[in-house]
Amino acid sequence: MKHLLIMVLACSGVMASVPGICDDNPPISEATQECLGCHETFHPGIVADWEKSRHAMITPENAMKAAMPARKVSSAVIPDNLKSVVVGCAECHTQHPEAHSDTFSHNGFKVHVVVTPEDCAVCHSQEREQYADNIMAHAWKNLMGNTLYQSLKQSIIGSPVQKNGRVAFAPPDSSMDATTCLYCHGTRLTVTGFEKRDTDAGELEFPVIEGWPNQGVGRINPDGSLGACTSCHSRHSFSMETARKPYTCKECHSGPDVPAYKVYEVSKHGNIAASQQAGWNFAAVPWKIGKDFTAPTCAVCHISLLTGADGAVVAQRTHRMNDRLSDRIFGLIYAHRQPKSPDTTIIRNKDGLQLPTDFDGGSAVSALIDDQEFQKRRETMQSICRSCHSTSWVKGHWARYDHMITATNTATRAATDIMREIWKRGYAPAPDKNLRIFDRAIEKKWSHIWLFDANNARFAAAMAGGGDYGVFAEGFYPLSEHLQEMNDWLEHKGK
Numbered sequence: 086m087k088h089l090l091i092m093v094l095a096c097s098g099v100m101a102s103v104p105g106i107c108d109d110n111p112p113i114s115e116a117t118q119e120c121l122g123c124h125e126t127f128h129p130g131i132v133a134d135w136e137k138s139r140h141a142m143i144t145p146e147n148a149m150k151a152a153m154p155a156r157k158v159s160s161a162v163i164p165d166n167l168k169s170v171v172v173g174c175a176e177c178h179t180q181h182p183e184a185h186s187d188t189f190s191h192n193g194f195k196v197h198v199v200v201t202p203e204d205c206a207v208c209h210s211q212e213r214e215q216y217a218d219n220i221m222a223h224a225w226k227n228l229m230g231n232t233l234y235q236s237l238k239q240s241i242i243g244s245p246v247q248k249n250g251r252v253a254f255a256p257p258d259s260s261m262d263a264t265t266c267l268y269c270h271g272t273r274l275t276v277t278g279f280e281k282r283d284t285d286a287g288e289l290e291f292p293v294i295e296g297w298p299n300q301g302v303g304r305i306n307p308d309g310s311l312g313a314c315t316s317c318h319s320r321h322s323f324s325m326e327t328a329r330k331p332y333t334c335k336e337c338h339s340g341p342d343v344p345a346y347k348v349y350e351v352s353k354h355g356n357i358a359a360s361q362q363a364g365w366n367f368a369a370v371p372w373k374i375g376k377d378f379t380a381p382t383c384a385v386c387h388i389s390l391l392t393g394a395d396g397a398v399v400a401q402r403t404h405r406m407n408d409r410l411s412d413r414i415f416g417l418i419y420a421h422r423q424p425k426s427p428d429t430t431i432i433r434n435k436d437g438l439q440l441p442t443d444f445d446g447g448s449a450v451s452a453l454i455d456d457q458e459f460q461k462r463r464e465t466m467q468s469i470c471r472s473c474h475s476t477s478w479v480k481g482h483w484a485r486y487d488h489m490i491t492a493t494n495t496a497t498r499a500a501t502d503i504m505r506e507i508w509k510r511g512y513a514p515a516p517d518k519n520l521r522i523f524d525r526a527i528e529k530k531w532s533h534i535w536l537f538d539a540n541n542a543r544f545a546a547a548m549a550g551g552g553d554y555g556v557f558a559e560g561f562y563p564l565s566e567h568l569q570e571m572n573d574w575l576e577h578k579g580k
Contacts, residue, residue, distance in 0.1 A: 117173030140172035159211035224303025271301025348550030489546035538564035
């Protein structure tokens with residue numbers, strides 16, 4: 086009764102302004118009521134978050150009655166035992182128990198700790214399908230399955246030892262991986278056994294999960310699925326409003342390798358958002374440009390269903406995050422077109438390396454999107470720009486953006502030519518089969534140019550992030566400085 090009262094009060098408040106968000110008397114399953122009976126004492130924060138969530142306020146059956154495009158349940162059919170009760174503890178944590186290696190007996194129920202995209206797909210099948218084909222979903226493998234990235238990672242977070250006159254880095258342990266790179270890329274969750282613990286509810290048995298806790302975008306789950314919906318839709322409110330705000334993306338995209346939030350923060354768009362977003366409607370579906378918001382957030386450009394004031398669709402909603410991206414401005418080592426496959430470990434450049442570009446600036450063309458797909462994605466993004474800007478403004482912005490890609494790739498080529506000369510002369514060990522090309526100071530200087538400096542300049546140009554960020558704050562000033570230092574280093578060695 087207490088939970089029903091809280092949800093009724095919530096529905097009578099702000100949430101009531103959103104059409105179709107609340108049932109008058111949202112029915113809770115007996116199983117979920119049993120969960121709540123204990124967990125409101127042991128985990129009051131979890132229960133409170135859930136009670137304020139959309140999941141707690143409407144059944145899937147009634148949510149499916151919403152007219153398109155406002156409907157948020159993308160599955161055509163919901164199982165009979167789930168459609169007429171709200172989505173609670175049991176509805177998520179007891180789904181597909183046979184598929185979860187972390188399933189354990191808990192107070193008469195077969196419960197699993199980790200809720201995965203496959204569980205969410207019961208109601209959100211389209212989102213699940215799109216996300217599975219998203220480069221983020223493959224983030225664990227794309228990092229851990231790439232020899233070059235492993236060499237870079239080891240040179241950064243490996244355990245350093247001074248040996249034979251130089252610093253060597255041993256491979257990082259799993260805890261270091263999980264706390265650093267895999268925080269965002271995702272860990273591999275593996276059940277290593279079960280253990281009994283003394284709890285406030287008595288002695289209970291729980292699974293021991295290696296790699297837990299984690300909510301990385303490419304997490305490998307106990308049921309074999311990839312990703313974590315909670316990366317953006319934080320548990321246990323799973324708020325769309327939270328996912329639409331740039332602070333959510335900031336958690337992983339704050340730079341300097343992918344400085345999206347830092348650039349957004351100093352851009353005109355970020356300025357407008359910071360001063361006006363308190364009056365925006367982050368819960369509206371579809372999201373009406375100019376009415377519900379007046380400047381883009383990350384979700385506006387990359388994810389959300391957008392319409393004009395007349396209801397005409399400007400961009401369809403997608404959970405395949407590169408659907409509107411033609412270029413991949415993250416330097417590897419040059420900016421390039423987006424990959425065809427979300428599994429980037431299959432890419433090979435002309436030298437056989439798992440890179441989309443060659444050291445001399447060429448691309449692994451067969452692994453990247455073709456002209457038709459390139460233009461399609463670019464047009465989708467530009468149509469969003471044109472919702473607020475004139476055609477001449479948009480054309481001018483994109484021309485400058487394209488020029489910045491050329492300029493930064495040219496600078497990267499100059500730095501790489503210097504680095505290749507250093508390797509050729511034997512001043513640093515040439516790349517071997519293990520690709521140890523990041524463990525000398527001069528190599529770190531080289532990688533800094535394409536991994537940080539060039540990226541910052543490109544992101545500033547792409548996101549209208551202000552000239553200073555791409556020049557003096559980050560970008561071309563440090564790029565030119567590092568390039569000159571590399572050249573001077575080579576000249577000094579030659580003498």
